[in-house]
Amino acid sequence: MRCEAVVSVEQGILQTVPAPDGGAYKEYVLTERGKALQTVIVALSQWGGEFMYAPGEPGSVMVDAKHRQPIRKLELMAADGRVLAPEDGATRLAVEH
Structure with a gap:
């Protein structure tokens, strides 16, 4: 996890904060970018x-x-509330409105 966490910190997905118990270790928490x-x-x-x-x-x-x-x-859901299976979805170019 350590290596992946460092990469995530470098990418702005995680940040380190002091341990809540005041210990010497640091905790990883999501940034706003990570929360997205x-x-x-x-x-x-x-x-x-x-x-x-x-x-x-x-x-x-x-x-x-x-x-x-x-x-x-x-679960993936259609706009009408149906649960979609993997074969039920498709990707298309977004059209500007």
């Missing part, structure tokens, strides 16, 4: 929790800080 990546970070975390651990190996799960309940798995 929240959905991407959550999606990758959820993917990792599903695919990167061996069967029976304890993983991690993101939770709602207020209620300490797991965050619902992210």
Whole structure:
């Protein structure tokens, strides 16, 4: 993680702050630029929790800080509310209005 964190700091995604307990270590927190990546970070975390651990190996799960309940798995939704499968999406050039 250390190398990736340094790269993220250099890219302006993370910043270091003093430890909340006054300890000698530093904590990594998201910058405004990093906060804009929240959905991407959550999606990758959820993917990792599903695919990167061996069967029976304890993983991690993101939770709602207020209620300490797991965050619902992210889904892509159409404008009409339908959940989209990977084959249901397409990319096109944006058209200026």
